[in-house]
Every structure is written in structure tokens, then in C-alpha cells.
Amino acid sequence: MKTVLLILLLGLSLSSRAQDLNDPQNKYLGYIYQQQEYQENDPQGDILLLWSAHQIPKFILNNLQGKQAELLQARKVKIDELLKLYPQYAPKEETKNVVVENYVPFNPEHMAIELEGHQAPFKVKNVVMMMKQVIAEEHQLNGLKPQAGTVHEWSPEIKKQIRKKFVIFSRMSKLLVALSRGGTSFYMVTGTEDTLKEYILTRPENSITLEEMFRASYRINQGDVYLTLLTIENLLSRFWLTPQRSKRLITTKLKDITNFNFRTDKFGSWYHLFGIMLYGYAEGGFKAKLVGNIESAGSLVMSKFHNEAQENFINARGGPIGGRLRKFINQGESETFTLNKKYLEEGYYMDLDEDFTKRLEKARKKKEEEENKKAS
Incomplete structure (x- = not known):
């Protein structure tokens, strides 16, 4: 969700009159802070x-001006000083979620031509039904009653202060800003991450499904759906x-x-899905879908239309899934939901x-033609 900030806020942030914080160290502490x-x-x-x-806007401008390396070096010096x-x-x-050097992040049984699918990888309604089934099973069979949870918000005692200093960003939800920075694990710790990590690391390679991940975290967090x-x-x-x-042990x-x-992106797809799903759960499916579409548009431009x-x-x-899940919890339907294992x-x-057959054949022929041209 990083590009959401680029699309929505670049121009606005640059023109805002946000004052400097009283402590100049805060400029760099934000890069190392860990709740x-x-x-x-x-x-x-x-x-x-x-x-x-x-x-972020300043960093982008420096990057466009060719000053990125200089900026990063200056930041590193300051950060090293602050860490002392x-x-x-x-x-x-990290001693457990280490890099697995010999892991193969692609399907060796497929022709080594990288093609991205045109077909949606999951069905919104059916993913929602799967998650409802998990919650209802845990409630009806194991007595684990679901809780909506408390969504993180800006601290009320500094709300006026930050609205003056950060005119644009402070009017976004805290969750959206953290997700856009990829920083929820630094600013919104749940305290149960290590327990979930330990569970995942006991599982076989290429085995964890969306259902298993959701159920494991749901149990660990005692039915708090937000957490x-x-x-x-x-x-x-x-x-x-x-x-x-992509070679981290958890991935x-x-x-x-x-x-x-052929080659997939498990890391990106999993964390993107749960990030936008989380936002949809907290803010509503419609708003999350809008943010998701903006993210896609931004990524398209940043990747040069790849x-x-x-x-x-x-x-x-992902957002509509989260929104529908929140509605299910708010309406208290887990006790009366009709269980069905097929979900x-x-x-x-x-x-x-x-089926990639036709596209692979087309790609193979194109590759042969290019090789023949080079040979001649």
C-alpha cells in the first residue's frame, strides 16, 4: 500500500505548512522506533x-534529483548515532525466520517462462464463507466467542497537536498511514506475533493455506478478529x-x-492480501476497495506499466472481504451460522x-523467433 501515499498525498504534503517537531531527533527516530x-x-x-x-515526499524528490544515495547515507549516520x-x-x-538459500521460489515443473495470470486467484464471497466457517466452528464447537476488537487510533491527548503539525497525514486513519509505510509491525504490535511465528515454523514447506493461517491467529488472539x-x-x-x-523461512x-x-510472489501476495483485508475490516469494504484501486494505479505507474x-x-x-467479515461479527451471526465443511x-x-497452455505456446514461439534472428 506504499503507493497510496504517493498518489493521494505527494502534492498536498509538499504544500502543507507542517511545523518542525520540537525535538529534531524525531526526524530520524521514526525510522528506528519499535513498539x-x-x-x-x-x-x-x-x-x-x-x-x-x-x-516520503521529500525522499521521492531527492530520488528524482539523483540525491537518494546522499540522503540515505546522511540518514544512516544519524540513525547509528541514535541507536547508541x-x-x-x-x-x-532474526534467528528463526532466516533466509533459506536453497529454497526454490518457482514451480520447477512448469516451463521456465514467467507469465502472470489473468484469472482472479480467489472468490470474495467464498473466502468470506470460509472465514465465517472458521469463526462459527470455534464458537459453536470450542466455545471461543468472536470479538470485533479495538482498532488503533491516533492518541486523543495529542490529536490537536499532530493535526497542526501534520495537516494531511493526521487526517488519515492511523492504520492507513502505518499500512502505507509497511510499518504496522513497528507501530502496532499485538504481542502475539512470536506465538504465531512459532506455529508457522512447525509446518511443512508450501503447506499453509489461508484458512489455516486465519484459524491459527484467531485462536492465538482469543477470538479478537482485529488482532x-x-x-x-x-x-x-x-x-x-x-x-x-521470498526466501524467508516463514514464506x-x-x-x-x-x-x-513459473515464478510467483508469495511474500507480496500474502502480506498485501491481509493488509488490505485488515483495512477493510477496520474502515469498511468500500473505502478499502477505493484505496486498493488507488494502490494498483500507483503501482502500475511506478512499475512502468508492468x-x-x-x-x-x-x-x-481483499478490502470487501474484510468489510463483510466485520459485518458478520457486528451482527453476531457466529452462533447461528450453519456449519458446512465444504467452505x-x-x-x-x-x-x-x-490454463497457461495457449499463452505459453505463443511465448515459446516468440522466444524461438528472437533466438533465430540473433543466430542469423
């Missing part, structure tokens, strides 16, 4: 989140800026949820059987 435990109200984190988001003053924010070495989705998002998005993210445990012929059909499907469909079948809610 230590679950907090509904976090004034310090809110200010740092807004400040770091406020730097605030050792609690020093990133902990269920947020915990998943925090865990999946944690390393979105790091190299070889290797996940099943594909998109239609690709085909990203599968990500676009996720952006457009849990992967083939019921996923649609991953796209």
Missing part, C-alpha cells in the same frame, strides 16, 4: 509514525524491504495464493487452475 508491547494508546509512536510518513542513545530500538537479529488480522499482517510484512524476502511455509505460470494483474485482484478484492476446502474459495 515494545501491545498499546492501544501510544502518543510517542504516533508522532514518530507521522514524522516518518511526512518524509536508544539501544531498545536496535533491530534484533487476528493485524498479527498476520505484522508477521508477514516485517521484512518487506529486505533482500531475498517457504505458505502455499501460493496467486496464478503464475503487468501486475494478480496484485490488482488482491488489492480490489474450508481450498478448491472452494481459491481459483488457482488457470
Whole structure:
């Protein structure tokens, strides 16, 4: 969701008269801040989140002017200095969700031609039914009653202050700003991420489905649906800026949820889906669908119109899933929902059987023609 900020706020943020924060260190603390435990109200984190988001337009302009390397180096020097003053924010070495060097992030049985599917990878209504089934089973069979949960908001005691300092960003929801920065795991800790991580790491490679992930987090979070989705998002998005993210041990445990012929993007598809689903749950399906479509449009431009059909499907469909799930919880239907095991079948809610035969043949012929031209 990073490009949402670029589309909606670049021009507005540059023209806003946001004042500098009193403490100049806040400009860099936002890049290293790490919430230590679950907090509904976090004034310090809110200010740092807004400040770091406020730097995005400046960073983009520096990038366009060819000054990105210079800016990053200056930032690194400041951050290294701050980490000595605030050792609690020093990133902990990841000892479990490590990079699996020999993991193969593609289907070796398919022809080595990368094609992205034109078919939506899942059905909105059926994914919703699957999640309803999980919640209803846990309620009716295990006594785990669902809770809507409390969505994070800007701290009330500093709301006026931040609205003066950050005219645009502070009028967005805290969740949207955090998601747009890929920073929920830093600013919205649930405290149950490690428990979910431990569970995932016990599972076989390429085995975890959407249903299994949702159910595991739902149980760990004691039926709090908001924290269920947020915990998943925090865990999946944690390393979105790091190299070889597709080879992280957690990612290797996940099943594909998109239609690709050869190489897939499990990391991106999973964390995008739960991010926009979380936003839809918190803010409503319509608003989330709008944000998702803006994200897709921004990604299209930023990728120079590269085909990203599968990500676009996720952006457009994930929000309505979250919105419908929230409605189900608000209406208290889990106790009377008619259970049906078919809703849990992967083939019921996923649609991953796209036939690439014709496109592969066309691509193969084109490749042969290009090779023949080079040879002649």
C-alpha cells in the first residue's frame, strides 16, 4: 500500500505548512522506533509514525534529483548515532525466520517462462464463507466467542497537536498511514506475533493455506478478529524491504495464493492480501476497495506499466472481504451460522487452475523467433 501515499498525498504534503517537531531527533527516530508491547494508546509512536510518513515526499524528490544515495547515507549516520542513545530500538537479529538459500521460489515443473495470470486467484464471497466457517466452528464447537476488537487510533491527548503539525497525514486513519509505510509491525504490535511465528515454523514447506493461517491467529488472539488480522499482517510484512524476502523461512511455509505460470510472489501476495483485508475490516469494504484501486494505479505507474494483474485482484478484492467479515461479527451471526465443511476446502474459495497452455505456446514461439534472428 506504499503507493497510496504517493498518489493521494505527494502534492498536498509538499504544500502543507507542517511545523518542525520540537525535538529534531524525531526526524530520524521514526525510522528506528519499535513498539515494545501491545498499546492501544501510544502518543510517542504516533508522532514518530507521522514524522516518518511526512518524509516520503521529500525522499521521492531527492530520488528524482539523483540525491537518494546522499540522503540515505546522511540518514544512516544519524540513525547509528541514535541507536547508541536508544539501544531498545536496535533491530534484533532474526534467528528463526532466516533466509533459506536453497529454497526454490518457482514451480520447477512448469516451463521456465514467467507469465502472470489473468484469472482472479480467489472468490470474495467464498473466502468470506470460509472465514465465517472458521469463526462459527470455534464458537459453536470450542466455545471461543468472536470479538470485533479495538482498532488503533491516533492518541486523543495529542490529536490537536499532530493535526497542526501534520495537516494531511493526521487526517488519515492511523492504520492507513502505518499500512502505507509497511510499518504496522513497528507501530502496532499485538504481542502475539512470536506465538504465531512459532506455529508457522512447525509446518511443512508450501503447506499453509489461508484458512489455516486465519484459524491459527484467531485462536492465538482469543477470538479478537482485529488482532487476528493485524498479527498476520505484522508477521508477514516485517521484512518487506529486505533482500531475498521470498526466501524467508516463514514464506517457504505458505502455499501460493496467486496464478503464475513459473515464478510467483508469495511474500507480496500474502502480506498485501491481509493488509488490505485488515483495512477493510477496520474502515469498511468500500473505502478499502477505493484505496486498493488507488494502490494498483500507483503501482502500475511506478512499475512502468508492468503487468501486475494478480496484485490488482488482491488489492480490489481483499478490502470487501474484510468489510463483510466485520459485518458478520457486528451482527453476531457466529452462533447461528450453519456449519458446512465444504467452505474450508481450498478448491472452494481459491481459483488457482488457470490454463497457461495457449499463452505459453505463443511465448515459446516468440522466444524461438528472437533466438533465430540473433543466430542469423
